[in-house]
Amino acid sequence: MTPATTAQSLLEGWQRGNVLAADCPSRPLLAHVTSRWGTLVMIVLLTGTFRFSDLRRRIPGISERMLAQTLQQLEADGFVLRTAFQVVPPHVEYSLTAPGQEAAAHVAALANWIEDNLTRLKPPAARGTDPETAKA
Amino acid sequence: MTPATTAQSLLEGWQRGNVLAADCPSRPLLAHVTSRWGTLVMIVLLTGTFRFSDLRRRIPGISERMLAQTLQQLEADGFVLRTAFQVVPPHVEYSLTAPGQEAAAHVAALANWIEDNLTRLKPPAARGTDPETAKA
DNA sequence: CAGGATCCTAAACGATACTG
DNA sequence: CAGTATCGTTTAGGATCCTG
Numbered sequence: 001m002t003p004a005t006t007a008q009s010l011l012e013g014w015q016r017g018n019v020l021a022a023d024c025p026s027r028p029l030l031a032h033v034t035s036r037w038g039t040l041v042m043i044v045l046l047t048g049t050f051r052f053s054d055l056r057r058r059i060p061g062i063s064e065r066m067l068a069q070t071l072q073q074l075e076a077d078g079f080v081l082r083t084a085f086q087v088v089p090p091h092v093e094y095s096l097t098a099p100g101q102e103a104a105a106h107v108a109a110l111a112n113w114i115e116d117n118l119t120r121l122k123p124p125a126a127r128g129t130d131p132e133t134a135k136a
Numbered sequence: 137m138t139p140a141t142t143a144q145s146l147l148e149g150w151q152r153g154n155v156l157a158a159d160c161p162s163r164p165l166l167a168h169v170t171s172r173w174g175t176l177v178m179i180v181l182l183t184g185t186f187r188f189s190d191l192r193r194r195i196p197g198i199s200e201r202m203l204a205q206t207l208q209q210l211e212a213d214g215f216v217l218r219t220a221f222q223v224v225p226p227h228v229e230y231s232l233t234a235p236g237q238e239a240a241a242h243v244a245a246l247a248n249w250i251e252d253n254l255t256r257l258k259p260p261a262a263r264g265t266d267p268e269t270a271k272a
Numbered sequence: 273c274a275g276g277a278t279c280c281t282a283a284a285c286g287a288t289a290c291t292g
Numbered sequence: 293c294a295g296t297a298t299c300g301t302t303t304a305g306g307a308t309c310c311t312g
Contacts, residue, residue, distance in 0.1 A: 019175075019176065019179065019247045019250075019251060020176055020179070020180070020194065020195060020196060021196060022196055022197040024251075025254060026247070026250045026251045026254060029250050029254070029257065030175065030246070030247055030250050031172065033246070033250070034170035034171075034175065034246075035170075035284090036167065036284085036285085037285095039155075039166065039170065040155065040156055043155065043156070044156070051293080051294085052293070052294050052295075053293070053294080058156065059156060060156060060157060060158055061158040063285075063286050063287075064286095064287095064288095064294085064295070064296095065285080065286070065287085065295095065296085065297095066284090066285065066286080067295095068294080068295060068296080069284095069285095076258060077257055077258055078256070078257035078258045079257070084294090088292085088293090089292095089293045089294080090292085090293045090294050090295080091293075091294090092293080092294060092295090099253055099256045099257055102249065102253070103246070103249060103250065103253075106242070106245055106246040106249055107246060109242055109245075110166070110169070110170075110239070110242040110243060110246065111155045111162070111166055113238065113239060113242055114155075114162045114165050114166050114169070114239065115155060115160075115162045117235055117238070117239075118161060118162060118165070120214070120235045121165065121213055121214035121215070121235055122212060122213055122214045171304090172304085172305085173305090187273080187274085188273070188274050188275075189273065189274080199305075199306050199307075200274085200275070200276095200306095200307095200308095201275090201276090201305075201306070201307085202304085202305060202306075203275095204274080204275055204276080205304095205305090220274090224273090224312080225273045225274080225312095226273050226274050226275080226312080227273075227274090228273080228274060228275090
């Protein structure tokens with residue numbers, strides 16, 4: 001850590017509009033939104049407001065821990081709005097903020113593009129034997 | 137491996153257009169393109185054709201291994217075109233395929249959106265003390 | 273120059289048990 | 293119901309050395 005960590009010096013390290021810089025503030029945000037579960041949570045929330053359990057059911061394979069963690073990140077980032085009703089048993093609803101909806105739209109656009117263009121990419125045969133799957 | 141692995145039976149496991157299914161074929165593709173370095177490689181390649189060393193220099197912080205691995209994945213997926221000239225010393229050029237450019241455009245759009253909307257998301261104070269950074 | 277091989281650390285992830 | 297705490301496993305990622 002350098003002695004003079006002023007706003008000025010911080011700005012010197014990365015050019016504005018450069019996601020490539022390792023210390024670009026947008027990197028963690030991008031990471032959260034493009035993370036394994038972050039992507040799916042954003043896509044699901046794009047379709048409505050849901051409770052914790054609803055989200056778990058709609059995202060097959062996600063664990064409680066990962067869902068909670070992902071939601072907290074996205075909330076801290078300002079993508080997700082968490083609304084807790086003070087009742088017992090607890091009732092919490094999750095939805096997208098206004099910026100969250102815009103970001104989610106981009107994420108969904110990418111996901112949809114990939115689905116729609118699967119055949120233009122590598123042929124099914126190649127996809128079946130890629131290193132990821134065949135590593136066993 | 138089930139006895140009848142027909143196209144039909146494969147289609148039964150996941151509904152078309154559902155990235156949420158754990159076994160959706162688009163998931164690995166999405167994962168590669170949204171991976172830490174995959175994103176950056178795609179964005180850089182969107183601006184032109186580059187050699188291995190060029191890419192390393194343009195993506196600060198990436199290691200040889202990760203660059204090689206990322207490029208191989210993206211090539212296997214059909215996003216990246218690898219052109220090797222048979223000369224010594226070796227000369228290899230990387231560029232985006234046609235579908236790769238479309239995919240990269242989506243990735244870049246998301247990254248740019250985040251940069252442009254940083255201030256609409258959490259205030260700088262919150263970003264400075266998020267769990268990721270302050271975990272030490 | 274463009275990687276492959278190897279070894280290692282850190283982080284992500286998952287399962288389970290428990291609590292207000 | 294909506295999480296937290298803890299633990300163990302798996303994977304991503306990094307450093308280094310080596311080769312065609």
